[in-house]
Amino acid sequence: MGILRSLLSLRLASLLVLLMAIAAPAFSQTEEDPGQALLANLADASPRQMDAAIEAIVNSGDPRARSWLDAFGNNRLSRNKDTGQVVVVLRNVGRDWTIADPLTGENLGEISRRELDRVNINNAIRGKLEGVLAMLDLYSTNPEIQRTAAEAMMGKVNETVIEPLNNLLAQDLPARVRDRLELAVAIYQLEQGDAQAKADAITTLTGSLHSRARAALNNAVAGDDPAIAASAKAALISIEQKLKMNRAAETLYFGLSLGSVLVLAAIGLAITFGVMGVINMAHGELIMLGAYTTWGMQQLLPGQPGLALILSIPAGFMVAALAGIAIERSVIQYLKGRPLETLLATFGISLILQQLVRTVISPLNRSVTTPEWMSGSLVINDALSLTLNRLYVIGFALVVFAGLMLIMRRTRLGLEVRAVTQNRAMARSMGIKATRVDIMTFALGSGVAGLAGVALSQITNVGPNLGQNYIIDSFMVVVFGGVGNLWGTLVAGLTLGTINQILEPWAGAVLAKIMVLVMIILFIQKRPRGLFPQKGRAAEG
């Protein structure tokens, strides 16, 4: 009960934290602040004494306890080597670190990191600390914090918290929190309880898709009690059935997500290569430029990664489109109708662009921050959650595709592009400026590659090699889908993505890739013009 009381008092106390921060320090200079001893105790604790030191801080009921433990969990507690004072590190980058007094919150200015000795924390302690903090948060009046805390309690229940948890369960709780806590308690009971508690726990856990629940049941199957093992086994089998559906849905999602990345990377190429017939080996580097634009934008707008990302969409398009125009004007226009030379020249450009980025920016990858609203996942159920960044990319790919279709089908530019690619001489004699159309088309394709780069910056690393990783895949998708057909690119990208993800768990990543390539080779043998071949006279050109 001791810990419960202190937890409750902490809850009340946490409400007072704000007041405390404003008010003068509670302890006069002459009186020894008990926090000092608590922190020194934590800093001195050997790994074995850590539990007791953390418990002492929780039990003290000190309103600042939460902030101390947070700082400890985040690796921010350090000891001044000279004075022995425990301090909180506010900024730990560079040679001089900003520190503050954990007792008063007073900023103590900068200190050389040589003077600081970190209070050690490792995974095991952090895991326990997360449990302790989650237990505190369960009493929060903020339903969001309470829910997260209940989530974190899974697998963290031990004999010290079981009683307060049961008391909490006797109270009125939001359904989601109650559900989680019941599961968490059941997992503990299945591991530690008596025979009856174990049987009850299995009933609770039956049907749960949570991985911790499965882990506990798996352990019970391997346990000594044959009756418990048998019912745990039955529970597992029923769970396994449900999981199958979820796994299938997950694979489909993975496939669509990989497919949408492929579509994004390839759709620009579908225009420059597919429609114009230019083999542009620098396509990958145009993607890279888009990704670097995102990085640059985030550097310009520090602290606002979301806004920077949204602004990067037009900016990435423009940067890549301008680079595309430069490439078209300086090289490609002189190589019209000479595919081999175009291939070699653009390959050279791709190497130049890569090395340019390496020399001017850095050979190292750049860190692009994922905005808050794009990280984490959309939880459907315990076994199925859709990662948000990829969900956005799927949506973005579809929007870009729809936009391109509109441009090609409904605008003057689209009409002219189609006219020029079908019959250049005829189009020119009808008064269409073929050279202008060439520039615009190439700019459009390049700009779309830039858009792909903006999206990819949220999935993979932004570095000089980014483009290389996508160029082969892009050509693969365009050829498979049928050169000159945007729908083909969409279908081909999604198909290849899904096939790859279906094969991968079964054959391994390396073999899956090889199998997809072999499949495409065989397919092209049968249908040289891809999934959706162009028909009619246009196809002959």
Next chain:
Amino acid sequence: MSIKKHVKLGLSALALSVSFHAMAAEDPIKVGILHSLSGTMAISETALKDTMEMLIEKQNEQGGVNGRMLEAVVVDPASNWPLFAEKARELLEKEKVDVIFGNWTSVSRKSVLPVVEELNGLLFYPVQYEGEESSENVFYTGAAPNQQAIPAVNYLKDELGVERWVLAGTDYVYPRTTNKILETYLKDMGVAEADIMINYTPFGHSDWQSIVSDIKAFGSAGKKTAVVSTINGDANVPFYRELGNQGISSSDIPVVAFSVGEQELSGIDTGPLVGHLAAWNYFMSVDNDANYDFIDAWVEFKGDDKAVTNDPMEAHYIGFNMYVEAVKKAGTTDVEAIKEAIIGVAVPNLTGGIATMMPNHHITKPVLIGEIQDNGQFSVVWETSSTVAGDAWSDFLPGSRDLIADWRAPMKCGNFNVKTGSCGASAGEQALADAE
């Protein structure tokens, strides 16, 4: 096209120090630097080239070695494996360098091996590798598997209670050999076949969805699970991102990586990675004055406040100091004399210990386990009580169990079979045979 430059760093020091004038007038000691400055490996190797230039500059400020200045000869093998061999030949034959510091990947080292053996050069190789090699002309200042992989697995097993293992790696020689060693080691310790999952991915793999999902499923079998990652280079960023997005935290399934250092982390938002592990012989965060001095010098040399140091840089620091000590000891830069003098040479490392060159051309190193922090640094959570000597031939591979390397007279052999009592082909001949 290669970028080649001759850096005469000695000149400034020469002007300053009149007393050394007479001796410094001798020919400089030529130090070849064979690291890719362009292509895919430039991401890792550029910093090593800079480290060497800094070390040479510092040494020259102190008057060089034996009164002779040092001169860096930089070539760019452009991440192209055959070009490594050509550039090594150019360094040794045309530039007549006294020693080469270079290479990152094992395949590039294997490509250079026949050349340095044929032309009797000296090569210091600074990166952790899969072992199974000891050449008369190569000094391995990075970690062998027993100085990184095995201690890391011991830490996971003993301190974190891990019973189920995912061995995930990029599909090439280093991860494959390391995982083979680890698999045998784990099985020797009684881990069941079903508790080991091995997964290989291609270079630069960027779509980790289904693999991370597999790892998640593998980890829900009830036993504590950990991932031992030999995933190389760029593929790590999307891998860690996917882990974070699928909600796998370090307290659920910790990942211990052998190829992720400070430099790799500088390209990632490390928030979601806090608590994942890496095993190295050096971390930038090591609390030691020698280390702080090195970092300060590096930051000053780079002119970048955010410049980071990493394990292979420390390896070059050790290797360079060992070479300098050997030259002092031998009183000459003659290759045969250095080979003899350097065995047993001991220099301080940056973590507060001493590195000694062993007769098998590997060095003694402490093994550190660090946890990723939110500032892109590692905090050391565990280290070996003393240094560990590098083992050229693993005890956990059937073919290499009976082999030992000892380059002292009278044995002078890199792969002496203690059962048959015979010495096998040299590492360079082996590399040539494998290539065919």
